Amino acid sequence: MKTPIQLRLNGEEVAAFADDGANLLDVLRESFGDLTVKGGCWQGTCGTCTVLVGGNPRLSCVTLAESCSGNSVETVAGLRRGADLHPLQSAFMEHFAAQCGYCTPGMLMAAKALLDRNPNPTREDVVDAICGNICRCTGYEPIIAAILDAARKGARRSA
Amino acid sequence: MAKHRGRGVATINYPIGMNLGGDPSQALVHSNPTGKFTVSLSSIDLGQGMKSVTRQICAETLGVPIEDVYVDTADSDTGPHCMGSFASRGTHRVGNAVMAAAREARGVMMEAAAEELEVDPGDLETDGRGAIHVKGAPHRSISVRDVAIAAQFRQGKTISGRGIFLVPLSDVDPETGEMSPATCYAHACQIVDVEVDDETGDVTVLKMTSAYELGRAINPKLVEQQLVGGSWMGMSHALYETPEPYYPDTREGPRDFNEYLMPGPGDICPHDIIVLERPAADGPFGAKGPGEMCANPSLPAIANAIFNAVGVRIDELPITPERVLRALRERGRSVAASRAW
Numbered sequence: 001m002k003t004p005i006q007l008r009l010n011g012e013e014v015a016a017f018a019d020d021g022a023n024l025l026d027v028l029r030e031s032f033g034d035l036t037v038k039g040g041c042w043q044g045t046c047g048t049c050t051v052l053v054g055g056n057p058r059l060s061c062v063t064l065a066e067s068c069s070g071n072s073v074e075t076v077a078g079l080r081r082g083a084d085l086h087p088l089q090s091a092f093m094e095h096f097a098a099q100c101g102y103c104t105p106g107m108l109m110a111a112k113a114l115l116d117r118n119p120n121p122t123r124e125d126v127v128d129a130i131c132g133n134i135c136r137c138t139g140y141e142p143i144i145a146a147i148l149d150a151a152r153k154g155a156r157r158s159a
Numbered sequence: 160m161a162k163h164r165g166r167g168v169a170t171i172n173y174p175i176g177m178n179l180g181g182d183p184s185q186a187l188v189h190s191n192p193t194g195k196f197t198v199s200l201s202s203i204d205l206g207q208g209m210k211s212v213t214r215q216i217c218a219e220t221l222g223v224p225i226e227d228v229y230v231d232t233a234d235s236d237t238g239p240h241c242m243g244s245f246a247s248r249g250t251h252r253v254g255n256a257v258m259a260a261a262r263e264a265r266g267v268m269m270e271a272a273a274e275e276l277e278v279d280p281g282d283l284e285t286d287g288r289g290a291i292h293v294k295g296a297p298h299r300s301i302s303v304r305d306v307a308i309a310a311q312f313r314q315g316k317t318i319s320g321r322g323i324f325l326v327p328l329s330d331v332d333p334e335t336g337e338m339s340p341a342t343c344y345a346h347a348c349q350i351v352d353v354e355v356d357d358e359t360g361d362v363t364v365l366k367m368t369s370a371y372e373l374g375r376a377i378n379p380k381l382v383e384q385q386l387v388g389g390s391w392m393g394m395s396h397a398l399y400e401t402p403e404p405y406y407p408d409t410r411e412g413p414r415d416f417n418e419y420l421m422p423g424p425g426d427i428c429p430h431d432i433i434v435l436e437r438p439a440a441d442g443p444f445g446a447k448g449p450g451e452m453c454a455n456p457s458l459p460a461i462a463n464a465i466f467n468a469v470g471v472r473i474d475e476l477p478i479t480p481e482r483v484l485r486a487l488r489e490r491g492r493s494v495a496a497s498r499a500w
């Protein structure tokens with residue numbers, strides 16, 4: 001059986017038929033062709049598949065795609081505005097917050113969820129926001145520094 | 160029941176490349192007709208930055224802007240041979256191969272430019288911004304792009320170069336065991352401060368302080384990135400990670416990230432690092448490279464810090480709370496036994 005799935009994916013209305021019980025990760029990649037969403041463990045333990053559903057961070061590998069129908073979904077593909085990188089993306093580059101890059105999409109989305117609801121996070125807030133995301137390469141410090149820096153710059157811009 | 164602080168130190172003398180040598184890497188460099196250069200390698204960049212570093216080495220050797228160099232590591236079936244990204248050999252071995260290939264390509268590029276400008280190649284120099292001119296007469300100049308076009312369509316030359324770097328396999332003297340394990344060594348010293356809870360066995364790493372000497376740092380930000388990430392991995396190996404906690408019994412091994420533990424972003428500590436650069440005579444621009452050494456000092460330094468904190472010498476990794484408690488209990492017994500004597 002197939003189930004209709006309709007989402008607002010990075011601001012755009014999209015629809016597809018997906019297998020019953022399909023997870024959001026597979027539907028985003030296979031039905032909607034959004035390959036910025038990565039799978040690591042497919043069991044909810046690594047965080048690399050993090051996307052925002054209705055503005056909240058969700059592990060797309062353990063989220064039933066059907067349950068998101070009618071909702072908004074944000075992925076890394078929607079972060080940049082034309083040629084302009086999102087402040088988080090620029091900060092990740094400036095702080096060398098990626099090595100192999102496998103954790104990066106999940107880190108960016110977990111960070112975006114944080115900054116969207118708390119533009120002035122403390123270091124503890126940042127640690128808390130990414131503590132479900134595993135990074136094998138960076139030792140986390142450059143990622144934490146990048147998120148704090150993006151927050152500072154974002155705050156300055158809107159001030 | 161209390162928390163105890165301790166400090167441990169470890170130092171490292173780290174050989175660059177495969178022990179005893181015999182581990183060649185090759186590189187090919189060629190220009191296309193627009194004056195952009197491609198470096199072909201089979202060496203793998205797994206995030207450590209090898210593509211960035213070889214790109215810098217190639218651009219610097221050719222004398223062209225870094226934007227004009229592309230490093231292609233796409234396919235180890237069709238690319239020039241490389242022994243691999245291991246043994247901290249990438250920057251040193253592959254970097255040297257790229258340097259040799261870029262030097263040869265530069266030779267052809269300068270000859271082609273000389274032919275166009277009707278001068279001797281020895282009188283030419285690159286400006287690093289995409290032009291070649293006569294020394295002392297910058298107005299007598301030609302762009303690398305025009306040289307590439309001329310070489311391709313008028314002179315019938317390929318601006319290309321081959322490079323290989325090999326530290327020949329060292330003999331081992333059967334009588335004395337004398338050998339030459341490596342041509343250059345990197346060095347490190349790390350100090351780790353920990354806190355050990357003698358009730359729970361938990362070890363908290365409070366601070367790391369390190370000095371690394373790894374030859375010329377070709378890309379200082381990438382070096383720092385390696386050292387920060389590597390020390391996290393060292394701490395992870397020391398205190399958390401194990402495929403087989405009751406080695407060699409595999410039955411209790413972890414199956415996934417719920418059971419295979421690693422320190423999270425809340426478990427890291429401040430880390431002061433200084434990098435010392437003592438160029439290696441046989442390194443590309445003097446580089447040795449950070450590599451595996453980034454993770455290595457943290458394991459003995461943490462074990463030493465635990466000994467300093469609570470007086471138990473744990474020689475099995477990882478040093479889990481369970482092992483700390485067992486060791487403390489064991490020591491308690493032997494102290495009691497020695498009192499009974």
Ligand code: FES
Nearest residue numbers: 040041042047061
């Ligand atoms: S792939 Fe979803 S948490 Fe690992």
Ligand code: FES
Nearest residue numbers: 099103135136137
């Ligand atoms: S950069 Fe490799 S896992 Fe985070």
